[in-house]
Each structure stands twice: as structure tokens, then as C-alpha cells.
Amino acid sequence: MSPTYALSVWRSIRTTFVLFLIVVPLVILANGRGDDGAGTGWSELAASALGLIAFAGLFAELCRRAINHFAGETICHWSSRA
Secondary structure (H helix, E strand, O other), rough: OHHHHHHHHHHHHHHHHHHHHHHHHHHHHHHOOOOOOOOOOHHHHHHHHHHHHHHHHHHHHHHHHHHHHHOOOOOOOOOOOO
């Protein structure tokens, strides 16, 4: 895996995770504000959101470590300045 391709893959994964952090809470808020009474309770929605965000974060971290491992050097970082 070339370093350029590895960085491209990592940037895609990192961007997806950041968007996930933004979109999931918005979806939870939209579903929680339903006035029809058929919505799910806040505690169930919050637990689902936390689980989804935790899973996405673990997946992103595993991908980062795998890319660094196969590249043979540390090329992927969470901060964009590194």
C-alpha cells in the first residue's frame, strides 16, 4: 500500500467518523421531537447513539492502526497537523 493511497483511505475514514459524530445526534433529536407519541424514549435513543458512535470510533481507530501497520511507518494521525 503506497503512503499516498493509505493517507487517502485514512482521510475518508476520518471524515466519515466526524460526519457520524454530527449526523447521529441530529437524527436522535429529530426522532425525539416527534409529537405523535409513537417515538422512542430519550434513554433508548441516547443509548443507541452512544453505541453507534463508539462502534464508529473503534472502527476508525482499528483502520488507522492497520494502515500504519501495513505502511510500515506512522503516516495516519487523528490531527490533520501531524
